[in-house]
Amino acid sequence: MKDQGSKIKAKEANFDLETLILELNQMNRWISLFVILCIAWACADAPPTASAREAEVKPKVKKVTGMERSELALLMREMHDRLQLVSDSLEQGLEVHPGFLEEFKAIHTATATQPSKIDDVYRGMADHFLTNYQRFESSQEDQKATFNSAIDACLSCHQQKCTGPMKIIRRLKVAG
Numbered sequence: 778m779k780d781q782g783s784k785i786k787a788k789e790a791n792f793d794l795e796t797l798i799l800e801l802n803q804m805n806r807w808i809s810l811f812v813i814l815c816i817a818w819a820c821a822d823a824p825p826t827a828s829a830r831e832a833e834v835k836p837k838v839k840k841v842t843g844m845e846r847s848e849l850a851l852l853m854r855e856m857h858d859r860l861q862l863v864s865d866s867l868e869q870g871l872e873v874h875p876g877f878l879e880e881f882k883a884i885h886t887a888t889a890t891q892p893s894k895i896d897d898v899y900r901g902m903a904d905h906f907l908t909n910y911q912r913f914e915s916s917q918e919d920q921k922a923t924f925n926s927a928i929d930a931c932l933s934c935h936q937q938k939c940t941g942p943m944k945i946i947r948r949l950k951v952a953g
């Protein structure tokens with residue numbers, strides 16, 4: 778009796794195994810279909826939306842040598858580059874007529890890397906610089922001297938707020 782019972786059980790087990798294999802085969806087919814669909818979907822590269830394309834053209838944060846720069850840092854670089862050209866011209870004995878004052882006034886509004894640096898000392902120094910720079914732009918005589926005073930005003934603020942670039946700012950000064 779005991780033997781017969783286990784035989785039946787073995788048969789049942791056999792039958793279960795067969796249906797399991799059948800089911801697995803069917804499942805395999807479904808899985809294959811699913812995988813194929815996934816690959817097809819992934820390959821059909823959707824065209825970028827208008828806003829994505831715009832973001833590619835106009836990145837919000839400019840990157841210079843891989844580092845993000847604040848508005849103020851970018852403006853400072855711009856001021857440096859513009860005044861480098863002015864300095865070169867003055868060095869060659871040329872008279873210059875730059876018109877950067879309005880643009881440079883943005884030192885009062887551009888956001889800094891460390892906003893805590895924009896305090897009353899900063900604002901006073903910014904006005905001091907703009908006054909000196911305006912004096913340079915409105916003077917036709919002795920442009921070298923008034924230019925150098927403006928650069929000194931850059932340096933006064935930097936002495937207090939950001940000593941790193943002082944060496945390159947000092948190089949803007951015109952000899953003589």
Ligand code: HEC
Nearest residue numbers: 847849850853856857889890902903906931934938939942
């Ligand atoms: C009122 C203060 C002040 C004046 C005036 C000023 N600077 Fe700056 N400058 C700063 C501060 C603060 C920073 C740091 C900006 C930041 O990281 O957001 C800076 C940063 C810079 C940098 C480094 C930018 C970078 O990429 O990190 C340069 C170069 C620079 N200034 C040049 C100048 C020159 C040239 C002048 C004059 C024409 C000038 N600065 C006038 C306060 C001043």
